[in-house]
Amino acid sequence: MNFSSITPRFVECSEGALLRASSLVDAIGSRRCFILTDKTAVAMGYHKQLVDHLAQAGVYADSLTIDPNESVEGSLNSVKQHYLRAKADLLIAFGSSQTLVRAKVTRHLMFYRGESSDLARPNEVSGSRVPLLLIPSTPSAAIEIAKPSALNTEAGVLEFQGHGLMPTAVLIDAKLFANLSQAKLVESGIAALALAIEAFLSRRSSLVSDLYSLEVVSYLYGLLKKLAHQDGIKLSIQERSQFLNSCYWSGLAITNSSPALLTGMSTALVQQFNLGFSWSVGALLPGVLQFSLSSATARLERLCVAAGLAMSGESRNRSAMRFVQEITKLVDSISLPSLAEQRLDRTEVLSLSSRLTQAVQHSGFLANHPRLATNTELTQIYRSLA
Numbered sequence: 001m002n003f004s005s006i007t008p009r010f011v012e013c014s015e016g017a018l019l020r021a022s023s024l025v026d027a028i029g030s031r032r033c034f035i036l037t038d039k040t041a042v043a044m045g046y047h048k049q050l051v052d053h054l055a056q057a058g059v060y061a062d063s064l065t066i067d068p069n070e071s072v073e074g075s076l077n078s079v080k081q082h083y084l085r086a087k088a089d090l091l092i093a094f095g096s097s098q099t100l101v102r103a104k105v106t107r108h109l110m111f112y113r114g115e116s117s118d119l120a121r122p123n124e125v126s127g128s129r130v131p132l133l134l135i136p137s138t139p140s141a142a143i144e145i146a147k148p149s150a151l152n153t154e155a156g157v158l159e160f161q162g163h164g165l166m167p168t169a170v171l172i173d174a175k176l177f178a179n180l181s182q183a184k185l186v187e188s189g190i191a192a193l194a195l196a197i198e199a200f201l202s203r204r205s206s207l208v209s210d211l212y213s214l215e216v217v218s219y220l221y222g223l224l225k226k227l228a229h230q231d232g233i234k235l236s237i238q239e240r241s242q243f244l245n246s247c248y249w250s251g252l253a254i255t256n257s258s259p260a261l262l263t264g265m266s267t268a269l270v271q272q273f274n275l276g277f278s279w280s281v282g283a284l285l286p287g288v289l290q291f292s293l294s295s296a297t298a299r300l301e302r303l304c305v306a307a308g309l310a311m312s313g314e315s316r317n318r319s320a321m322r323f324v325q326e327i328t329k330l331v332d333s334i335s336l337p338s339l340a341e342q343r344l345d346r347t348e349v350l351s352l353s354s355r356l357t358q359a360v361q362h363s364g365f366l367a368n369h370p371r372l373a374t375n376t377e378l379t380q381i382y383r384s385l386a
Contacts, residue, residue, distance in 0.1 A: 010169035017173040022057035032089035038095035055320030062086040125164035146251035184189035191278035192250035199253035209257035221307040228333040265364035286328040287384035
């Protein structure tokens, strides 16, 4: 079987990994780093730990903390200018998903002289001259490491995909996530599960993406079911590591496969109503799976087996249906915030369905799904939102 794989060159996923960052920096061949971080990482003291650790290893590090009040365009320019002034040979992003996205995008635009509005949508990233080390401080950031990225800017939505978006190195330290709330685990977990499922169902899935997808579904389905029905759950350091790895692998799955219907529909919601991507993919997942039943039976059956839901002697169709039903129950039991709870009128959202479906059609992702959705079918899926 022929296949290709896109992964970072160096990966460190372990307890206490932050204090081994110098090993990754050395492997990359850097002596002058520029660190992009955010106020949370600074307030928690993690940023100082990293800077002190690098200094002890003889590595110079300059830093910039993202200003949440600065425009996206202004932020990207600030990162670019600070990196160039620091004469750095490595860009490190340490923080939330937005911090990592801005680093990935800035890295691509570092030597771009045109206007953001002139960039193609989506922009295919084929390579970069700037080495990049990503260190997530939230589960959603772990998902963001390897997946295609999008930024809402004053010039519109910038979308980036392609192997050139992959970081040079990744560091995931489970110790940084000791105080994860159950709500945050659920929110990120359902998003990672949804992306892994989408990658597996995509027409462009591969042997590599399938391995990541099945591993993510195998672990996260059981964990999310437990989180949905029990309060006060605290994950051990080993469980946190496995959870974060699953979040990271979901991004690798979608990158080594392709975004499809779910991502296209979710991105349209995010762009139109500024909803969170994690909420959007989770809320739309049951509707997309129901739509996929007739065209992806064999793949859904394999997902059913991976989730531990298959029953002996059950037909392929029944297993596929069981998986869709159980995922729907899971999403219902998680009780994602409703549109009303996010200060959105469902009637207003549905009244803009034609605009949403047009955005989905223009995304280019529909053809990657096993079944090509019509505008009417897209509207029906959007109507499944509470």
